[in-house]
Amino acid sequence: MERRRFLARAATVAAAPALLASTPPAPGALIDTNVSLGEWPTRRSWAGTPAQLASRLRQHGVTAAWAGTFDAVLHTDVAGINAQLSAACAREGDGRFFLPFGTINPLLPDWEDDLRRCHEVLHLPGLRLYPNYHGYSLDDRRFATLLAGAARRGLFVQISLSMEDDRSQNPVFTASPVNAAPLLDLLPKVPGARVMLLNCSSRVLGPGNPLLAKLAKAGVWFETATLEGVAGISSLLDKLPDLRLAFGSHAPYYYFEAALLKLQESPLTPAQLAAVRHGHARAALASA
Amino acid sequence: MKRRDFLATGALAATLPWHARAAQPSPAGEVAASAWGSAELRQLGAWDAHAHVGTPGATPAKRMEYLVRIADRVGVERMCIFMSPPWQYEPTPEQFRKSNDDVLAVLKEWSSRAFGFVYLNPTHTRASLDELERCVADGPMVGIKLWVGCHCNRPELDPIVKRAAELDAIILQHTWIKQRGKGNLPQESTPMELAELSARHPGVPLICGHTGGGDWSLGIRAIRSRSEIHADLGGGDPVYGEVEMAVRELGAARVLYGSDVHGRSFASQLGRVLGANLTVAEKRLILRDNLVRLLRPALKRKGITV
Ligand SMILES: [Zn+2]
Numbered sequence: 001m002e003r004r005r006f007l008a009r010a011a012t013v014a015a016a017p018a019l020l021a022s023t024p025p026a027p028g029a030l031i032d033t034n035v036s037l038g039e040w041p042t043r044r045s046w047a048g049t050p051a052q053l054a055s056r057l058r059q060h061g062v063t064a065a066w067a068g069t070f071d072a073v074l075h076t077d078v079a080g081i082n083a084q085l086s087a088a089c090a091r092e093g094d095g096r097f098f099l100p101f102g103t104i105n106p107l108l109p110d111w112e113d114d115l116r117r118c119h120e121v122l123h124l125p126g127l128r129l130y131p132n133y134h135g136y137s138l139d140d141r142r143f144a145t146l147l148a149g150a151a152r153r154g155l156f157v158q159i160s161l162s163m164e165d166d167r168s169q170n171p172v173f174t175a176s177p178v179n180a181a182p183l184l185d186l187l188p189k190v191p192g193a194r195v196m197l198l199n200c201s202s203r204v205l206g207p208g209n210p211l212l213a214k215l216a217k218a219g220v221w222f223e224t225a226t227l228e229g230v231a232g233i234s235s236l237l238d239k240l241p242d243l244r245l246a247f248g249s250h251a252p253y254y255y256f257e258a259a260l261l262k263l264q265e266s267p268l269t270p271a272q273l274a275a276v277r278h279g280h281a282r283a284a285l286a287s288a
Numbered sequence: 289m290k291r292r293d294f295l296a297t298g299a300l301a302a303t304l305p306w307h308a309r310a311a312q313p314s315p316a317g318e319v320a321a322s323a324w325g326s327a328e329l330r331q332l333g334a335w336d337a338h339a340h341v342g343t344p345g346a347t348p349a350k351r352m353e354y355l356v357r358i359a360d361r362v363g364v365e366r367m368c369i370f371m372s373p374p375w376q377y378e379p380t381p382e383q384f385r386k387s388n389d390d391v392l393a394v395l396k397e398w399s400s401r402a403f404g405f406v407y408l409n410p411t412h413t414r415a416s417l418d419e420l421e422r423c424v425a426d427g428p429m430v431g432i433k434l435w436v437g438c439h440c441n442r443p444e445l446d447p448i449v450k451r452a453a454e455l456d457a458i459i460l461q462h463t464w465i466k467q468r469g470k471g472n473l474p475q476e477s478t479p480m481e482l483a484e485l486s487a488r489h490p491g492v493p494l495i496c497g498h499t500g501g502g503d504w505s506l507g508i509r510a511i512r513s514r515s516e517i518h519a520d521l522g523g524g525d526p527v528y529g530e531v532e533m534a535v536r537e538l539g540a541a542r543v544l545y546g547s548d549v550h551g552r553s554f555a556s557q558l559g560r561v562l563g564a565n566l567t568v569a570e571k572r573l574i575l576r577d578n579l580v581r582l583l584r585p586a587l588k589r590k591g592i593t594v
Contacts, residue, residue: 043527046563165501167466167467167502168503228551230343230358231361253528254528254556255560257558258559261555264555265358
């Protein structure tokens, strides 16, 4: 058995000279719910331009990607950042590959008009929020007002709980992960609010976490970029079969291939796989 | 320009093309989950420098069975395994012996897929040397795992490194740099401390576990001048740039794929190597050949041919 395996491997390594660099198309749609344009301030990127990012994603079978911009984390000209993001997404290919997710900072003066423009001028499908970099927590009443405003306008809301491992941040550029627990009280009070949490890490996605089960019950969406563990996706779905878990990569901050391989590592039924690859993402935007 | 963009984005929102694309029906049974269909991936033949058998299962061997089943899905052929749960930061001799007993139980049934590393706590120097004899000199294990029980630049490690070199047993020392060192556990080592240890033992190969973790750019620098130290890439987030920097600064021959399962996935750690901007030859070194080379002397002693 062992020898047969070894021989089989030796024979096929030679037959795969590109070492998985280019591959046949995957079955069906694949929606990446967590990519960003631009460069993270403390890292180089493998995707210098939106076109390079799109090219790599397409090469691996991604059919659409929900894009924020790293600029949204630190810049305060939010309206300008959102307009640039929207324009950059429109320029790529036929304008249908990247879906722009603009940001709002509810601590900035007249943020309400930024929200209005996201909806009425840019026609964005949703927002991506960075509470730990923008200076508020999820029990802040200004966040509640923003969430209600987004719900009224039918905007889907992504909340990034972290952007990088807080143990290895540059000491002059730190942000603690966002605590998602206040959503449990807030969501029932905001009818129509639709929320996805990005980059939850094992703090939320860890096995047997009671907060995860409660958030899932409240209808929150999650994505896979920071989901870890052996066969992480199937292990999580074994415990929470109804979890709204969508595919996400946090590219280009992460290597995109890390996310893609998670789909292969987990033994999933065709229905589970379709839900993660595109089903939950589509439903999230369709329920507007 | 502005108006054109406005029109383009307006049209995009109006037509909602992302909803419109219908999924192709999935065939019955297991389907290839990604563009990397299982067939090609399963033949990768990677050797994993860093694995823990903490997966579900009633016995250590059953836990390994589960781990192997998943490893097969992503082309991991062999794993260096060590430290059976529960984790103890500063284990007593009794605790590390119990942990090693679990690994020995795994090896009884899975020697075709696993290499055992003996878990020691150098604070208990005599007991660690005795355990090294039991598990490596007189047992089936081929390496040593040191975790967070004792700063690795301390003199207690010297007799262990000497004996390890006599036995051709490679040492994998956990390292991490949390909040630039301020957030480390009381006895947790850094790559800088491993470089100090290496300087006292020139010529003895060592593996820098995690290479400093998330602050790998510091870890890689810290071990750069010690050519005996190899960088284990595993255990951190798959942040772009680590693999490329390690190869640039250390050379591909000093870089190892390790996953740190079961806490991590195989996927995120393999993905960073497969996705890196490197040649195929460099990726092969990292995924397999470097670890084969490092383990070969110990495997030869045990009569294991690869
Ligand atoms: Zn480990």
